[in-house]
Amino acid sequence: MERGIATSTKPENSSAENTENTEPTDKTGQPPSHFVVWLWIQARRIVIFVIGSTVVLIGIAMIVLPGPAFIVIPLGLAILATEFLWAKKWLAYAQDHLKNLATQIAKTSTLSPQPPAAKQSRRGTAPGYPRRQPVEEADADWSRPLPGYAPPEFTSPKVFQNAGVWADPADITQVTRKLLTRTPSGDLPVSLDPHGFPLNPLGRTGLRGRGLLGKWGRNQAGDPLVTRFDPVTGRLQVLVIERSDSGRLALPGGMVDEGEAITTTVSRELAEETGAHIRFEETQILFAGVVDDPRNTDQAWMETTVLHQHLTADQSQALALQAGDDAKSVHWMEINPTNLAALYASHADFVRLAVRKLQGHPQLKQTIPELIGVKLVSSRTERD
Secondary structure: OOOOOOOOOOOOOHHHHHHHHOOOOOOOOOOOOHHHHHHHHHHHHHHHHHHHHHHHHHHHHOOOOOOOHHHHHHHHHHHHHOOOHHHHHHHHHHHHHHHHHHHHHHHHOOOOOOOOOOHHHHHOOOOOOOOOOOOOHHHOOOOOOOOOOOOOEEEOHHHHHOEOOOEOOOOHHHOOOOOEEEEOOEEEEOOEOOOOOEOOOOOOOOOEEEEOOOOOEEEEEEEEEEEEEOOOOOOEEEEEEEEOOOOOEEOOOEEOOOOOOHHHHHHHHHHHHHOOOOOOOOOOEEEEEEOOOOOOOOOEEEEEEEEEEEOOHHHHHOOOOOOOOOEEEEEEEEOOHHHHHOEOOOHHHHHHHHHHHHOOOOOOOOOHHHHHOEEEEOOEEEEO
């Protein structure tokens, strides 16, 4: 009778399993103590805290010193957030704040701030206009009571003659469209006086009626702003016309026809007044809103959309410039503080915005103060 051979029931791979389930060992082959693990974790947290806090402090210093604080501070918080719950909360707050800031920048990249003081609207004169009632800047706001404010009323006979063509009827109650104004938040309804007349968003102007403007409320225009570097001197220039009505230097531009796209208006007006044919379909809006214009009144005002196109030397030399329509002459004007001061209405402000857009261009040799007489601070401009 043969004896059975005893076999082991232990799996062959048990040694491998045991190896996988064993705890890590130190050089002596013994598992590390809990104290060593705790010490390693604390040391790691201290290192992360020191590095993260240093980066955050550098970012805070960059708020007042040159540097991208809005990038450095979140970076430091992200380092700290790998170990600390409070840092995760602050990082989430910073991310939300940056997201809101990016949204505001996106809105203001195409809708720029309004001119701070409507000097030409309150003190300027246009052909045929009567003398305005004097209005101090502090009294311009409609919400501020101004006893004795009784400005003269003026609407050009030309406006009455073109009622139903390009001008509104004299009776405000016959105007059926919504009376709106452009703001950084989009088109918003304008305020009305007790008689239903629209109120100029820039405040009192010292004159009632519509003046030379056809529409009650906003009168929409489009202005092409074309720049280049002088092929000879390399200095930055802007294309300007001499207006036939006032003799002032100005950007080309004109009124938007009913139902017309702003890009069509800008291209058409540029061709009519300068002979230049440029397409603006892919051009970003430089400015859109109410402008400080000497034709403005309490109840009618100019709003414009400015499209900027910067040309290469070859593109600018290919233009066949010839004054026409409302322009007596057309030429390239060097951008400097003296020349900007001579421009019509708010056009100097638009050129300053274009210079900001070109800041950092490899061909830009002049400094910002040399060009426009201002120094840039964040998204605003301040006089030197």
